[in-house]
Each structure stands twice: as structure tokens, then as C-alpha cells.
Amino acid sequence: MSRVVVTGGAGRLGRSLVGGLVAAGHRVVSFDRAVSDAPELQGADQLAIDLLDAEATVTALRAQRATAVIHLAAIAVPFSAPEDVIMRTNAALAVSVLGGAVAAGVSRIVAASSPTVLGYGAPRGWVPDRFPLDEDTPPRPWNSYALSKLVIEQTVRMLHRQTGDAVRFAAFRPCYVIAPEEWRGALTQQGHTVRERLDDPGLAAPALFNYVDARDVASFADALLAALPTIPNAETFFVGADDALARRPLAELIPRFHPGTEEVAAVLTGTTPAFSNEKARRLLDWAPRHSWRDALTEEHSLSDTRKDVPA
Numbered sequence: 001m002s003r004v005v006v007t008g009g010a011g012r013l014g015r016s017l018v019g020g021l022v023a024a025g026h027r028v029v030s031f032d033r034a035v036s037d038a039p040e041l042q043g044a045d046q047l048a049i050d051l052l053d054a055e056a057t058v059t060a061l062r063a064q065r066a067t068a069v070i071h072l073a074a075i076a077v078p079f080s081a082p083e084d085v086i087m088r089t090n091a092a093l094a095v096s097v098l099g100g101a102v103a104a105g106v107s108r109i110v111a112a113s114s115p116t117v118l119g120y121g122a123p124r125g126w127v128p129d130r131f132p133l134d135e136d137t138p139p140r141p142w143n144s145y146a147l148s149k150l151v152i153e154q155t156v157r158m159l160h161r162q163t164g165d166a167v168r169f170a171a172f173r174p175c176y177v178i179a180p181e182e183w184r185g186a187l188t189q190q191g192h193t194v195r196e197r198l199d200d201p202g203l204a205a206p207a208l209f210n211y212v213d214a215r216d217v218a219s220f221a222d223a224l225l226a227a228l229p230t231i232p233n234a235e236t237f238f239v240g241a242d243d244a245l246a247r248r249p250l251a252e253l254i255p256r257f258h259p260g261t262e263e264v265a266a267v268l269t270g271t272t273p274a275f276s277n278e279k280a281r282r283l284l285d286w287a288p289r290h291s292w293r294d295a296l297t298e299e300h301s302l303s304d305t306r307k308d309v310p311a
């Protein structure tokens with residue numbers, strides 16, 4: 001049976017990813033500075049470790065006899081620390097964990113990147129050649145977080161050059177991750193609720209209204225681990241929902257917040273998202289199963305039902 005190490009397993013995305021992989025039948029261990037009592041981690045092992053310590057990391061990976069590593073641990077929010085700290089931390093973690101995994105003989109290695117590598121929201125403007133954005137859209141990072149994520153993707157490719165196909169690699173760019181409790185009103189990564197994000201388009205506009213349910217990232221990771229031996233090596237994938245996190249078509253909303261995009265955004269009619277998930281569909285036979293339209297409606301009707309129950 002495979003033994004999957006998830007770094008950052010105690011985090012916002014990590015918890016759902018670990019829970020989903022356990023449910024799919026993997027033996028999972030979370031490597032994180034924090035040990036979490038979240039219910040999603042009940043079926044997994046946890047190791048408290050500082051992954052910036054490269055020697056401790058490779059020793060722990062060897063001790064676990066890991067067959068796969070999914071690397072999530074990072075400073076996960078742009079500008080949440082000084083620019084030099086974000087760059088140093090995320091780049092060092094990539095080399096420590098991904099390089100350590102190669103040294104420990106792990107045969108499948110996956111790293112979390114971010115759609116921000118593309119550079120949308122740049123203060124001096126950003127107009128892509130075309131929508132929807134996909135893996136061929138040229139990355140143009142404009143801050144340390146985005147640049148550090150590009151470094152992680154490049155670390156994957158660097159290691160692939162060292163190992164050839166003896167090791168199978170991939171990187172993925174999850175859209176704005178929404179964990180199950182966030183549909184029920186918990187604050188999302190940016191400190192507001194999903195409903196607030198929908199009600200005020202200015203909140204989701206900087207990320208081009210992208211999102212993905214954390215459980216869909218877990219099913220993506222499961223499909224990716226299974227497919228890694230047979231798909232092209234060291235590929236990068238966007239992982240996003242089938243629709244946009246918006247109540248109006250993006251053809252209308254994106255030009256309002258990103259001047260100069262009127263023409264290229266015109267194709268984003270109806271509920272079409274700005275990011276294509278077609279590559280993951282094609283190579284992994286994966287599809288997202290959750291949409292805000294169902295998730296919020298379900299939770300809404302649940303809370304309505306609760307209101308009817310006498311206290």
C-alpha cells in the first residue's frame with residue numbers, strides 16, 4: 001500500500017486533502033509544524049517537524065518509507081510576511097522537501113503552486129493574450145509569493161532533469177480553496193465569508209473569481225497519484241471549479257476590475273470561469289464535483305431547516 005506524506009497537512013487545504021486521500025484508501029502522514037485535532041486528520045498519522053530543516057526532513061521521509069509526497073507547506077498568502085521572508089521560506093521549503101524526497105527514494109513527488117504565477121492584479125495592469133487562462137499562459141509573477149511558486153514549479157523541473165523518469169513529478173495550481181466549513185460561514189483565506197465574496201465582486205476580482213472546493217483538490221490529488229506513472233512527467237495543472245465564483249458573467253465583471261480586458265474577456269459568457277481545467281480532465285480523467293451554486297444552496301436550506309426546529 002502506498003504511504004503518502006502530505007506536507008502542510010494541518011493547513012486549510014491540507015486537512016481536506018489528507019481526509020480525502022485517507023477516504024480513498026491511502027495511508028497518509030501529515031508533516032507539519034502543527035499537530036491538528038481536525039476530524040479530517042483522524043485517519044492519518046501526524047509528525048511535528050520544521051521542514052526548513054533539510055536534514056531532519058530527509059531523515060523523516062526515509063523513516064516513513066514514503067512512496068509519494070504532496071508538498072503543500074508554505075507561506076500561503078501573498079504579502080502575509082515581508083517579501084524576502086516569503087521568497088526565502090517558500091523556495092527553501094521546496095528544495096528541502098522536494099529535494100529531500102528525491103534523496104529519500106520517493107518515486108512520486110507533487111508540489112502545490114498557485115495560479116498567481118500568471119501575474120494578474122499587477123499594479124501596473126495585466127491583460128492576458130486570451131481567456132480562458134490555461135497551462136500555456138505565460139507566467140508573469142509580480143510579487144514574492146507568486147515568484148516563489150514559480151520557483152517551486154521550476155524546482156520540480158530541475159529535479160526531473162536530475163532523475164529522468166525514474167521519479168515521477170507534477171505541480172498543480174489550485175484556485176482559491178474553499179474548505180467544507182467555509183460553505184457554512186467560516187472565514188475564507190482572505191478573512192471574509194463566501195457569501196461576502198459573492199455579494200461584493202471587488203473581493204473576488206483580484207483572483208479573477210477563481211475557486212475550487214478543497215474536496216475536489218483531494219480527488220484531483222488521488223487521480224494524479226494514480227496517473228503519474230503513465231502521464232508525461234513534470235507537468236503543471238490548474239485545479240479549478242467548472243464555474244466562476246460570481247453572480248454575473250465574467251465577460252462583464254473582469255473588465256470592470258481589470259482595465260483593458262474587454263475584448264479578451266468577451267468569451268467568458270454565462271458561468272464560464274477564467275481558468276480552464278481541461279488539462280486535468282484530459283490527462284487525469286478528473287472533474288470537479290462541487291459548485292458554489294449547490295454548496296451554498298444546500299447549506300442555506302440546512303440552516304433554514306434548523307431555524308424551524310424549536311430550541
Ligand SMILES: NC(=O)c1ccc[n+]([C@@H]2O[C@H](COP(=O)([O-])OP(=O)(O)OC[C@H]3O[C@@H](n4cnc5c(N)ncnc54)[C@H](O)[C@@H]3O)[C@@H](O)[C@H]2O)c1
Nearest residue numbers: 008010011012013032033050051072073074076114176177
Ligand atoms: N488556500 C488557497 O486558496 C491556495 C491557493 C493556491 C495555492 N495554495 C497553496 O496550497 C498550499 C496550502 O495552502 P493552505 O491554504 O492550506 O495554507 P495554510 O497556511 O493553511 O497551511 C500551510 C501549512 O504549512 C505549514 N508549514 C508552513 N511552514 C512550515 C514549516 N517550515 N515546517 C512545517 N510546516 C510548515 C503550516 O503549519 C500550515 O499548517 C500552499 O502551498 C499554498 O501556497 C493555496
